[in-house]
Amino acid sequence: MKHRTFLWFILPSATAMVLFIALPILSVLIQSVFAPHEQVVREVENCTVFGCTMTTMVDQEATRALREAEPLGRFVGFGIYTDRNHLATSEIGAQWAASTGIGDFVNRLLNLPFYGALAFTLTYTALVTPLSIAFGFVIALSVNALPRLFRGPMIFVSLLPMIVTPLVGALILFWMVDARGILGAALQAVAGDPTLSVLASTPLMWTMLIVYGVWSSAPFAFVVYYAGLQTVPQDTLESAMIDGATRWHRIRYVVLPHLLPLTTFMALIKIMDNFRVFEPIVSFNAAAHAQSLSYFIYSDLGGETRLLSSAAATSVLTILGVVVLLSPVLVRTWRSFGRGVA
Amino acid sequence: MSTRIADRRPAALQAALTGFLVLWLVVAAFPFLWTLWGSFKVEGDFFSKADWVNALTGPLTQVETGGAFTGQGYWGAWVQEEFWRAALNTLIVVVCVTCISLTFGTLGGYALSRSPYRYAFWLLIVALVFRAMPPVTLVSGYLLPFFQWNLWGHLPTAIIVLVAINQPFTLWMLTSFFRNIPKDLDESAMVDGCSRFQAFRHVIIPVMWPGVITTGLFSFLLAYNDFAVTAMLLSTENQTMVPKLASFLGTTQTKGNVMFAVAAVVSTTAPLFVLVLFFQRQIVSGLTAGAVKG
Structure with a gap:
């Protein structure tokens, strides 16, 4: 079949997969390195007859404006991956130091949500x-x-x-x-x-x-x-x-x-x-x-507070898991194709 | 058939195998029968604190409704909680998803089966990886863009997403099916002056229906059984049956109306029973199609 004809035949299917599978993976990757904006805090001087005090308050207006201007949030790099709900790198170190043995360490590890x-x-x-x-x-x-x-x-x-x-x-x-x-x-x-x-x-x-x-x-x-x-x-x-x-x-x-x-x-x-x-x-x-893992993502996505960044980070880790699981198959097809047997 | 020497078994072995099968029969079928029977009882009987036999005899159902069976659960679910709306949405979603994925899939699968180049092979491998990904991982990628572009909550959005998620599987099934249709068929049509598309239209389409029907059944099942996508991407009024059912569990369990959920479960299962009844042969052949060829 000619390349051109092939392209036309595969086009609808490929478009659907690129738009709704490949791009979402990209979107998940991007979301996983951004965290939601913190609330904008403003210092206000509160003056009464007894004198003036400085108090901090949340500037709702500015927070909303900021969140609308940059819906992705702020860039945090791998911050979400390493936090307590995901790979928990610092917690693992602490648990390792505190644990009494391998069994105890594994128990502590499984109490961390992602590892559980x-x-x-x-x-x-x-x-x-x-x-x-x-x-x-x-x-x-x-x-x-x-x-x-x-x-x-x-x-x-x-x-x-x-x-x-x-x-x-x-x-x-x-x-x-x-x-x-x-x-x-x-x-x-x-x-x-x-x-x-x-x-x-x-x-x-x-x-x-x-x-x-x-x-x-x-x-x-x-x-x-x-x-x-x-x-x-x-x-x-x-x-x-x-x-x-x-x-x-x-x-x-x-x-x-x-x-x-x-x-x-x-x-x-x-x-x-x-x-x-x-x-x-x-x-x-x-x-x-x-x-x-799937339920973990689902529970992050549901509810009033949609924790999109957290869900995205778990999704990326899950997709990596899938690739690791499939890797024997992928390597085998790669080799057999290299020999021209496929 | 039973005269084949290799098929003769000692009586004890035959008895053990039959006993095992009876056990499996009970394990496979009994939960459905139990729930079907219990869906016509009141909650106090289906979940009886006193004695599980109550679920069969239904003394409380007698007391509360005056009959041995009651349709209260069904009335509550279908009329009061508007389950019919969800059923209608499911119908729309399932029909659209099946038709669109089959259209995309036959074109793509035909091209993949006829292309000798490497990229066709790699496309199939990529599709395999896509097929292995849990749908819910993709959902977290959809939410933010869909909210931004106001696409969230509508039936067409869920339909096109399900079509896309369905594509890898459809492509695999149909490619292996088209490979079994001899190349000579469409190539001779092209020798006679047909273009590739005309050959597809006049020669392949008339003979492809068995494979398409089998693949269609699985597309149907995928759309019908989906929970992750429909639960996260549809607004409450557009919910299909499965997320609606899950929402019964959240809201009505506290009100003591878990029987709505039981009735909804039976209503959701019934169409699948009919499907298996009519298409058993196609489902079995579809399951084994990829496998037997290796």
């Missing part, structure tokens, strides 16, 4: 991705063992947790584990503690969020693996049997290698999706116990 959010996001990604893939694989094996008649309905039901709006799916689970819901009551009965509430406990809340993650993303792994299982070469399976391979051997040495490319693909997609975990934290009202 980062820790949850990474834990969530690291646990939900392999768990949901493994769970989906077992479902796929089981469905594959069903008579053909039952497979369609089974796939229909299995798709539901994945297809449902994340906010809604998480709410449905949340209402069930509420202390007054069916799962909450069951938990209390099992633990023998009638005051037990998921909302009140950090470990339980993390577990619940991860359970939701597996529940909602296992169907994807299931569907992909199920399709992959249909293409496993039957000849290889049967010759493996003739050679005396047991059921487990056949799964280990024939089926799994056949499904390996699918697994890499799925892990990539799932890592991207899990890294942006956001809606379940809103649904579970979990912000007190678990924050993700």
Whole structure:
């Protein structure tokens, strides 16, 4: 295809992406090095019969004028990145000096909001991705063992947790584990503690969020693996049997290698999706116990005081995180393209 | 099929697999059935302090409304809190986003699939990075300019933003789909004197619908399920269903009207059920399209 024709075909799509993805990234970068203006303070001489005193007062008019003239705020460089709510460089130094050991230091570190959010996001990604893939694989094996008649309905039901709006799916689970819901009551009965509430406990809340993650993303792994299982070469399976391979051997040495490319693909997609975990934290009202990077940005943006600069700095750090996560893939494509294999 | 030697299983294994499937069936479906049933009860039953069985039998619903089922939650949400307005907004947003992203995506995806040059490949890689970024990181970039230019709060703004966020995925899906349509088809049309666009118009468009429908389903789902963009970029009167639902949680939980939210949850899920019912095959093929080819 000629360069010129290509340009015309790609133009609408590229324009949309440049305007609403590339430029916003730029805008985020710029906002993250500007902080809102401080209020303009003026000294006023207050004279009464007893003499004159100097008082300071906020000049509302001048503040508004300044903020309208320069909506970006004042330039602060990396000031926002290093403050307490983000990388907290000076706090880390202080905590390191004050801490009694590595464990204590890690605890103190996780109390800093950004590191807490980062820790949850990474834990969530690291646990939900392999768990949901493994769970989906077992479902796929089981469905594959069903008579053909039952497979369609089974796939229909299995798709539901994945297809449902994340906010809604998480709410449905949340209402069930509420202390007054069916799962909450069951938990209390099992633990023998009638005051037990998921909302009140950090470990339980993390577990619940991860359970939701597996529940909602296992169907994807299931569907992909199920399709992959249909293409496993039957000849290889049967010759493996003739050679005396047991059921487990056949799964280990024939089926799994056949499904390996699918697994890499799925892990990539799932890592991207899990890294942006956001809606379940809103649904579970979990912000007190678990924050993700996305939720951290969202809570800065919401409310009466929109902390745009703070949100922008977190966004930049999150985007850097995404690039780091994707870097193995990027490096691999770079290399394979260099060899001209792509 | 069941006669294949490799498919024969010992009874114990078959039983274990079936048992596991029944368990998964309950895990996957029961929450939806439970919420659907409970949405017709009063709050005292759905969130019963005394006994969870109340949510099934509904003694308080009997006392408060005189029947075993009540539509109070739905009436409160749809009429009193004007959920219908949000539903209408969702309809507008979803239809526009799907149509526009498919138009942009088919043109772009076709070009990417037919271009032998390096930049086409790198464009796809950039799109992959864009696809991986959480949408909420972009939202913080939109707010300040949108406030400055008075674009904030309107439906068209949210629509075009969702289209853009949707593009990377749409491009990937459609590019891999167009690669499966033989090049000879449009190239022979061009040998016969068609321009590239005419070849696209007369030869490719008639055969592209299966791929477009599958991609369209996922564009639909993305727009329908979005929370980050619609919650931050739409004003209260323009809210779509998902942010509206989230706002029920904030405001009505204190008033004891959490049942509005339950009813809204069921109302939001219902269209998705219908979608899966009719388009199960396309959804499955779409999920596996990228994967099976590797």
